[in-house]
Amino acid sequence: MTFTAQIINVLAACILLTSFGLLVQRRIYGLLRIFAWQGLFLSASTALVAYTAGMNHLYISAALTLTLKVVVLPYILYVLVNRLNIYRDVEPLVNIPATMLIGIVLVIFSYHLTAPIRELSTLVTRTTLAVALSTVLLGFLMMITRKKAVTQIIGFLALENGLFFAATSATYGMPLVIELGVALDILIAAFIFGIFIFQIRTTFDSLDLKEMEKLKEHEGA
Amino acid sequence: MEGSLSSLVLTAIFILIASVAIVPLFHRRQHLIVSIIFPVFSAASLFSLFAGILAVAGGEAETLILPVGLPDLPFHLRLDPLSGFFITVVSLLAFCVSIYSRGYIAGFIGKRSVTHLAIFYPLFLAGMLLVLVSDDAYFFLISWELMAAASYFLVLYEDGVVENRRAAYIYLVVAHIGAVAILLAFGVMAGFAAGFDTFHGYTFDAMRGASLPPAWASTAFVLAFLGFGAKAGIVPLHVWLPEAHPAAPSNVSALMSGAMLKTAIYGIVRFTFDILHTPQLWWGELVLAVGLASAILGVLAALLENDLKRLLAYSSVENIGIILVGLGLGMIFLSFHQPLMAALAITAALYHTLNHAMFKGLLFMGAGAVLHATGVRNMEKMGGLIHKMKWTAPLFLVGCLSISALPPFNGFVSEWLTFQAFLMSPSLPSQHLNLVIPLGAALLALVAALSASCFVKAFGVTFLGHCRSEACATAHDATPSMRAGMMIAATACLLLGVFPTVVIAWMGNLSSQLAGETIARSAGEVGWLWLTPVSAQRASYAAPMVLLGIASVLLVVFLTLRSKKSAIHRVPLWDCGFEKITSTMQYTSTAFSMPPRLIFGYLFHIKERVRPGLPDGRPAEFPAKVNYSVRVRDRAWGWFYRPVADLAFRLAKHTARLQHGRIHIYLAYSFFTILFLLLVAL
Numbered sequence: 001m002t003f004t005a006q007i008i009n010v011l012a013a014c015i016l017l018t019s020f021g022l023l024v025q026r027r028i029y030g031l032l033r034i035f036a037w038q039g040l041f042l043s044a045s046t047a048l049v050a051y052t053a054g055m056n057h058l059y060i061s062a063a064l065t066l067t068l069k070v071v072v073l074p075y076i077l078y079v080l081v082n083r084l085n086i087y088r089d090v091e092p093l094v095n096i097p098a099t100m101l102i103g104i105v106l107v108i109f110s111y112h113l114t115a116p117i118r119e120l121s122t123l124v125t126r127t128t129l130a131v132a133l134s135t136v137l138l139g140f141l142m143m144i145t146r147k148k149a150v151t152q153i154i155g156f157l158a159l160e161n162g163l164f165f166a167a168t169s170a171t172y173g174m175p176l177v178i179e180l181g182v183a184l185d186i187l188i189a190a191f192i193f194g195i196f197i198f199q200i201r202t203t204f205d206s207l208d209l210k211e212m213e214k215l216k217e218h219e220g221a
Numbered sequence: 222m223e224g225s226l227s228s229l230v231l232t233a234i235f236i237l238i239a240s241v242a243i244v245p246l247f248h249r250r251q252h253l254i255v256s257i258i259f260p261v262f263s264a265a266s267l268f269s270l271f272a273g274i275l276a277v278a279g280g281e282a283e284t285l286i287l288p289v290g291l292p293d294l295p296f297h298l299r300l301d302p303l304s305g306f307f308i309t310v311v312s313l314l315a316f317c318v319s320i321y322s323r324g325y326i327a328g329f330i331g332k333r334s335v336t337h338l339a340i341f342y343p344l345f346l347a348g349m350l351l352v353l354v355s356d357d358a359y360f361f362l363i364s365w366e367l368m369a370a371a372s373y374f375l376v377l378y379e380d381g382v383v384e385n386r387r388a389a390y391i392y393l394v395v396a397h398i399g400a401v402a403i404l405l406a407f408g409v410m411a412g413f414a415a416g417f418d419t420f421h422g423y424t425f426d427a428m429r430g431a432s433l434p435p436a437w438a439s440t441a442f443v444l445a446f447l448g449f450g451a452k453a454g455i456v457p458l459h460v461w462l463p464e465a466h467p468a469a470p471s472n473v474s475a476l477m478s479g480a481m482l483k484t485a486i487y488g489i490v491r492f493t494f495d496i497l498h499t500p501q502l503w504w505g506e507l508v509l510a511v512g513l514a515s516a517i518l519g520v521l522a523a524l525l526e527n528d529l530k531r532l533l534a535y536s537s538v539e540n541i542g543i544i545l546v547g548l549g550l551g552m553i554f555l556s557f558h559q560p561l562m563a564a565l566a567i568t569a570a571l572y573h574t575l576n577h578a579m580f581k582g583l584l585f586m587g588a589g590a591v592l593h594a595t596g597v598r599n600m601e602k603m604g605g606l607i608h609k610m611k612w613t614a615p616l617f618l619v620g621c622l623s624i625s626a627l628p629p630f631n632g633f634v635s636e637w638l639t640f641q642a643f644l645m646s647p648s649l650p651s652q653h654l655n656l657v658i659p660l661g662a663a664l665l666a667l668v669a670a671l672s673a674s675c676f677v678k679a680f681g682v683t684f685l686g687h688c689r690s691e692a693c694a695t696a697h698d699a700t701p702s703m704r705a706g707m708m709i710a711a712t713a714c715l716l717l718g719v720f721p722t723v724v725i726a727w728m729g730n731l732s733s734q735l736a737g738e739t740i741a742r743s744a745g746e747v748g749w750l751w752l753t754p755v756s757a758q759r760a761s762y763a764a765p766m767v768l769l770g771i772a773s774v775l776l777v778v779f780l781t782l783r784s785k786k787s788a789i790h791r792v793p794l795w796d797c798g799f800e801k802i803t804s805t806m807q808y809t810s811t812a813f814s815m816p817p818r819l820i821f822g823y824l825f826h827i828k829e830r831v832r833p834g835l836p837d838g839r840p841a842e843f844p845a846k847v848n849y850s851v852r853v854r855d856r857a858w859g860w861f862y863r864p865v866a867d868l869a870f871r872l873a874k875h876t877a878r879l880q881h882g883r884i885h886i887y888l889a890y891s892f893f894t895i896l897f898l899l900l901v902a903l
Contacts (some may be wrong), residue, residue: 093885113899140895144888152884 004052011045012128015165016107019138022158023099028081031154032074039069042161045128046168053123057176058168064183065164073157073190080194081150084201091147099145103138110134117170128169135162149200153193160186227283227300227354229272230308234350236265237343244339251330254339255323262343263319269350270312276305280730284356291359297424299356302730303495307353307487310575311480313713314582315346318479321586321706322472324699328593329470338378338470345371345476352484357424358407362400365484369396369452372481375473376465388464395451395461402448403488409433409441410496428496438497442504445492446511453485455545456515457857459538463522466537467530467598471589474530478537479582483574486544493552494567494735505552506654512545513661516668521821524675525853527810528598529588532679533581536624539672540577543639544570546665550642551736553654560738562645565754568725568732568740569638575724576631576717580623583710587617590703591683594696600682600810602690609696612704614684619711621680623718625673629768631717634752636669637762641754671817678813687804719764722749811851818853826854 018038025031043065050058092099110133118126139159143152164182167174174182240258247254276283282301290296300308322342329335348368355361373396377389407423414431415422422428433441447458454462466474489508493500519538526532547570554563590613591606592598607614623630626637643662647655688694699707717724722745729741744754753761782788796802818827829851833844879890 109896109899137892137896140888140892144885144892 002052004048008045008048008052009127011041011048012131012165012169014041015045015135015161016131019135019158019162020100020103022142022154023103023138024096026096028086028150029078031151032077032081035077035154035157036070036074038158038161039065039073042165043070045165046173049168049172053172055172058173060176061164061168061173061179064179068183068187069157069161072187076190076194077150077153080197084150084197086148086150092145093147094145099141103141106137106141107134110137121170123169123172126169129166132162132166132169135159135165138162149193149197153190153197156193157186157190226272226276226279226305227285227298230269230300230350230354231298233265233269233272233312234347236261236268237347237350240343241340244336248334248336251335252327254335255327255330258339258343259319259323259326262322262346263316265343266312266315266319266346269308270316272300273305273308273310273312274727276300277302277309277731278727279305280734294359294420294423296360297356297426298354298360299425300354302734303487303491304353306571306575306728306731307483308350310483310578311346311349311353313575314476314479314578314710317582317706317710317713318472318475318586319706320709321475321589321703324701324703324706325470325472325586325589325593327700333379337374341371341374342473345375345473345481348372349480349484353487356426358404358411358428359423361425362404362407365400365403368481368484369393369400372469372473372477375477376469378470378473379468382468384464385468388461388468391461392465395458399448399451399458402444402451404448406441406444406448406492409437409444413437425491425496429498433497435501438499439501439504442493442497442500443507446489446504446508449485449488449492450511453482453489453541453545454515454538455511455541456518456538457861459515459519460855460857460862462538463526463531463534466534466585467528471530471585471592474534475582475585475589478534478585479578482537482541483578486541486548486570486574489545489548490567490571490735493548494555500552500555502553502556505549505554505556507549508545508552509549509658509661512542512547512549513664514542515539515545516542517664517671518824520668520671520675521817521824522853522855524671524678524817525814525825527600529591529600529603529679529683530585530598532600532675533584533588536584536672536675537577537581539668540573540581540624543636543665543668544573544577546570546661547573547639547642550639550646550658553649554642554645555736557649557651559649560736561740561743561755562642562648563736564732564738564740565638565645566642567735568728569635569642571728571731572638572721572724573632573635576623576635576714579710579713579717580620580630580632583620583707583714584617584624586703586707586710587613587620590699590707591617591696593699593703595692597690597692600679603683603693604686604689604804604807605684606688606693606696607684609693610684610698613699613707616704616707616711617684618680619714621676623714625676626669627673628762629715629718629764629771631714634718634721634762634764636665638754639665641760644760645755674817678810682808682810682813686807689804689807719768720749721752721762721764725752811849818851824856826856826859828852828854 015038018034018041021034022031022038025034043062046058046065047062050056050062094102107130111130114130114133117129121129136159139155139157139162142155142158146152146155160182167179173179240261244254244258280302282299284300285298287296287298326335326338329338345368348364348371351364352361352368355364373389373393376392377385379385380389407428410428410431410433411420411422413422413433414427422431451458466477469477493504516539519535519540519542523532523535523539526535547566550566551563551570554560554566588598590610591603594606594610594613595603597603619630623632626632640662643658643665646658649655649658698704725744726741729739732741733739740754743756744752747753747757747761750765751757751761751763753759794802830849832848832850833841834846834848835841835844839845881887
């Protein structure tokens, strides 16, 4: 295994670590910080893949990841959290140790799932596919187990990080046009989430998604 | 000249669709929308009308491929005599109705916004035209859905009324069940045309070349007949029709009854005679039986109805039945390889299609004018309107005469031709058909008579006698543009009735496309004056002579009455020695339909209630007044719709348990789905 490949593996491990960090972190500012770190690792690994594979368009992706996921999105969320005064503790639905255990099961599952691909692929990045898949699943898990809307947005963005990582590790990234499109989508999604959160709060006086159960149609109505 | 006619139709469609983009800009200037945009629609309909007439006369098929839609699946367009004929039907009616709409829609201004009416109206027209020119299943279904969706929003126009919302919902459900059946029918055809693993069988051209085993051909036919039949309103799938058509604004009702039902007929004709092209005997028998059932149940329901627009809607069910009878006979004749007789039956059916579009359009426009003037639809609240609506009444009468199949109007010609087709059947080499078909002819005769009595009631109760309520005391006549629209339709009714030989000669290419033979030659063999469907020895009808006879009798009567000044008096009614006669003493609509209600009542679900009004201790033998109420419902509700609806609700209730309203649970659903799929993929 070459040196760069080893570094890519280290970065993949860091990404997985930050994913677990997102699951464990109880404070919202902490979450934002970890999310930014995850973006940084992602960007670095993308740049490294670009260097090893000699694919120049991946540099643009890396730069895009750096600006969007390390700077812009955390900043937007930071402003949002400040405006809404919600730097209290994260409220999980399932307690944190249990979530961790589920997360570990998911990681094992991902490794098991990608085993056949690891044997077939010839890319430098083939071993990281399992990490990418676990990042997706862990992001999803975070969305399911958190009560507040802001933490769910972070979960969603982490999920997207996983997808992006999967794209670079499985096929050296998507075509540039698609990547630009996805980046734009994420940015717009963040804005829309922001607006939604404000709307949710003005409607229910709370950011707890439990309030939204009231929107359900009542039986017999 | 290659492609010139289809480009004319496309121009019309383009104008209609472009106006959808323009109308919202003038949202604040409602009067401008009404006075500018509806004449534009009439002009667009004139374009397509022109193209349709020429396409039938020319007899050539123009095809066009538009490279839009999904990659590798372009839209195919085709303008042949069949689509040309239906384009003529739709455009002619759309022309009249668009003129009429200008006055009718203006009545809504100030009550509710007309913008979305002016948006969905052209979409609806464009949808119908697109259905008629499309030549592949994919484009056809897109256009079909456009038409259905646009008409759904038109039905929902007056959405403040609960019944309208309910009607629109039922309409949407039935339309979609029908669309699914049509989709499956096309799927079967496409599968046999090019194999089930490719999409290339989706053009009608490929389907025409498909060779189907008889059982699969029958499956495709039954699916298509169900699907199109649901839209056409065949019994027992007709229940949405008397709900949805009256709920829409009257100009839209006219288009729905007059034109949209015809696109369903077009679908049946296109699918059976063109795409499948070799009808089997039992298909014809099925269509004939369903047609007769629709005709008889439709006319009876119309006769028992007191709501003017519902009456007209039920009468549409009846007329669709008559058209299907003609088509069914055509299929039977074709299955016995009798192209000439088939041509007669198909010509009769299609002629009736054109006629029904005209007179039903006219009648709905007339009903709209009455609704516009009085604000009520219940005939029990009308009466004496002939004095207030001096234009609408005679025009409505023309529609009533036409639909009752009285000469010299158009309804007579097509029903007479249908009877001629019936009378040809004894030459068929089948014993049981020779026994059953005359029975069908007798039923059709009964339908014609009942329909006449139904429209005696419609006209008599609405326009004759005295006012029955305040609403009609303040009625006013239709505005000039409404009159103009109705007058064009009435003129078309008369012309189509007086010059049938010309029309049949024009339709010659059509029946040769569908049946491989035409009656155009034999129909006009002794000149344009005499209509002789098969031969001069067998039967003939000279409509211009009949018109001349009627006109001369009328002239003589008019002159004799006018020659003596004293011949016409206006005096109070003879009151049989009562002090005074009130309008409640008139023959009511309910009373008029009493005899058929007693005779045929078992076909319907009828609830009759008599309640004596007994204020404070009055003995039961001497009530102060008696309340009588009667409610007539279709049995199809209880037999077909209720069980299906109940089942749907029960299923929905069980499925609703999945709905918690908790976003986490929804997310968990997709999470576990992904995990499951990944596991399965492994």
